[in-house]
Amino acid sequence: MLPTTSESPPFTLTRASHVALAVTDLQKSRDFYRDVIGLVVTAETDDVVYLRGLEEAVHHSLVLERANEARVQTVGFRVRRDADIVAAERYFTERGVWHRRLEKPHQGPTLQFRDAVGSHIELTSSMDVVPRKMQKFDEFVGGAPQRLDHFQLVTHDVQSATNFWADLGMRMSEYTAKDGTDELWGTWMEVKGNTHDLVFTNGRGPRLHHFAYAIPDASALIQAADVVGAQGFGSEIDRGPGRHGISNALFLYVRDPDQHRIELFTTHYQFIDLETPPIRWDVSNPRRAQLWGMPASRRWFFEASEFPDEPVREPLLKATPATLEDYLGVH
Structure with missing residues (x-):
């Protein structure tokens, strides 16, 4: 609902x-x-x-x-x-x-x-306030992340999570639902006028799937991937570069030394006017996650960072997403 x-x-x-x-x-x-x-x-x-x-x-x-x-x-x-x-x-x-x-x-x-x-x-x-470095172009490294933009959390109960944050004033910009219904499998919620500040997706939770920084442009995304590879972390690119259907963003996901996941992304759109309805995606539509390129790996779908001393619950909705391993026939 x-x-x-x-x-x-x-x-x-x-x-x-x-x-x-x-x-x-x-x-x-x-x-x-x-x-x-x-x-x-x-x-x-x-x-x-x-x-x-x-x-x-x-x-x-x-x-x-x-x-x-x-x-x-x-x-x-x-x-x-x-x-x-x-x-x-x-x-x-x-x-x-x-x-x-x-x-x-x-x-x-x-x-x-x-x-x-x-x-x-x-x-x-x-x-505390500190100097901005957005025009210190000589200090731009990697993907030159500009600002933290959003979080994606995995939860056992997307509906309850979404209701809680809607009561706090968050608007839903996009969502995934079971085909032909409004049974929520994922919700993209915002307060600052772009596509998302907080995302909830169905799975074992609560866990943090990723946190995301906005970068300047598409060329910065390729630069980021090159630097990740040159620094010896190429195998830790978890997904991308690619483009999501949801949010329209170009993306690159990378795992840090402890396997926390960070996303670098660009080109998402504004969602400011109150009369604008959320965009609906059938959960069966693969274009919601990837407009082009191959699907994500199993670890992208199923691995995430846990909170301390917080039990992880099994999801109310059971999902079997198509993964890269399925696409390649790897078992």
Whole structure:
């Protein structure tokens, strides 16, 4: 069933903001995201590295934390002002949603909570400001990622996840559904006026499938693939280059040293006008995921990063996607 987006949400979300990853080799991960992907190191200690995109004026959009086990700690969203953090606390208290206020370095008021399907989410209203590097073309490395754009989460219950975030003001730009029905298998939701800030897809969850950075153009995508290969990570290209039907984006997916997945992408469209309906895709239509090229591998479909101390549930809907191995006859 299609959700109804709240026209007066309890607090104001503005965009996907940041992600924190637990990594097992902090230096190796820092070097990967700095030298291969092309992010900017803002600051680092013995236990934490903060990175950002070239266009970003905020202190960080990616946090790497030293740990014994690779996990995704949390995915973050910005709210408009401090009062929205207070409003979120009140809303979650009234509805029995687990949450806690905490102090985070380089962030303003910060609130963590778990959504309806167990995803670990963080809200903040501000961050320390740093110089943009979007015109430091001599410092562009890899795909020259400009800004963090969205997250894709895997969930056992797409409908419940979508309803929860629609109540918080997110609009659905595109969705996949069982042929001839509105049984939701995947939803692309946004608050900032392009195709997505948050995606939910059907599968074992909650898990983080990927986080994504926007890059300048198609040539940057090819440059990124070349640098990934030249730096010895060619086998970690998980999918692409290719073009999605959903969002219309050109994409490249790469796995980091702990197998967390990052997407570099470009050319998605605006979704601003309120009267614009979401685009529907039958789940059987392969063009939704790949307008050209071969299908994704099994690991792209079935592997993702888990949250700490959060049980992973089997999906309510059972799927058997066509994979690259199926296409090649590999078993």
